[in-house]
Amino acid sequence: MTAKVVLITGASSGIGLATAELLHEAGFIVYGTSRRTSDAAQYKFHLIELDVNKDDSVAQAIEKVIKNEGRIDVLINNAGFAIAPAGAEESSMQQAQAIFDTNFFGAVRMTRAVLPAMRQQASGLILNISSILGLLPTPFGALYSASKHALEGYSESLDHELRSQGIRVSLIEPAYTKTSLGINLLEADAKVTVYDHIRENLHQQMIKSIQQSDEPRVVANTILTVINSRNILPRYTAGKTAKHLKNLRKFAPVKIFDKLIQRSLKI
Template identity: 55%
Template sequence: MSPKKSIALVTGASSGIGKATAERLATAGYKVYGTSRRGAQLNERSFEMLPLDVTSDASVAAAVSELLRREGRIDLLVNNAGFGIAPAGAEESSVEQAHAIFETNLFGIVRMTRAVVPHMRKQGSGRIINIGSVLGFLPMPFGALYSATKHAVEGYSESLDHELRTRGIRVCVIEPAYTKTAFDANFVEPDAKLDEYREIRAALNKLVQVLMPKADDPGVVAEVVLRAAKAARPKLRYTAGVTAGRLRLLHKFAPAGLLDAGIRKDFQLDVPTASAVRKPAAAR
């Protein structure tokens, strides 16, 4: 896909990976439209912004219609919009909160895809790039719902790529590890907190604070998105950053038992917490 005269749409482009991706695509020659719930903003950007809420059918239809009215085509869709829940036990999120994270992280991609693919089919060409995560192929203790959405993105993307390949459309997934964005600062708190998980929540929040300063810049992910967008023969999956590449290799080649033990060690899952070792009242 040649960047010249190609029209790109990037969701969640007001900050972080989405903003970096939109800017990098614009620099490479794409005509880029970014989206956010707030739409156009006063900040100077190298791309235009459209209002879009990926959880709303009407909002998705309106944004895609407006882009097509202006440009008459769409060549590249980058699905980036998403959010995470602060580290917590899976049972600390209600079913409603589980619905909410899937509504954005997975069904937002489904809505955008359904809105854009008919136009790409008529063109006989197009590319869809979904921002996934290493958590799409690795488990995330105390991040089960977010990890589940990213596993779902992997399965949806791979199946979709097989469906659309003969139509001239390719689908790719980008798999970053930790990235320096405001993502963690915007975590949604679990809505059904339990005292049993208070200590591990505090410990994991401290771990995130230690890891984030060492994380990759969003530009690292943006460069991989550009490479996937321009590739004549794109791969289904692209890791972004050194850490993500190493984790992919470990997942592919390390024995399952060794990988399992490493995850439990990193998260200190077999270290008793103070509350876990506290004797019940009947035993005192």
């Protein structure tokens, strides 16, 4: 059989890089994307330029892959960013929109651009990298969580729409992962002094949690398993922590779960 062609956004580091490397090792034809490709030669897979916030950039990247390979079998929407712990009101409307532009609308833009090709070949898989925070409430991370909640609703609806055309859509939900996403966080741009103490405490908790979290390869392994699956499910957790939190959310009584959130964050 011909090797599947995979396109991964945000593949120059973190989960995207680990996934691109693993899929390349597994024999897939892998195209990773980044906004900067000056060091593309150092990667084992194809690294091409793409900005998920720009229609022209998305169209050109997808056209390039199809021109080279004739098809795209798997799209992995991984590009995204987060801000450091902060109150929901501590981000300006411009910053709030920027989060959604990349985390949600970037995935929507990529999906819309790749669907005509997948529809023509009557097959395809779209994997959206969400987060366990797309299921759980996270105080002082409201905008990031909201962008992932939006991605989850979009993905599940889209999966129902596309099944009859041979295309599936699924979600990957990791917990904290050892990536630069959690280290090189943007600061809130409209800080309120009342949150100063809790903001700093939560930032230190986050850094500690990330240092003790799964390597990106754990998420990459989950993605490989999903791609190789015959029966695609709507969502998959990646790693033990994500699975544990998902089960807590599902089975713990609301009041108990609410207290656990408050107690764990010391707020």
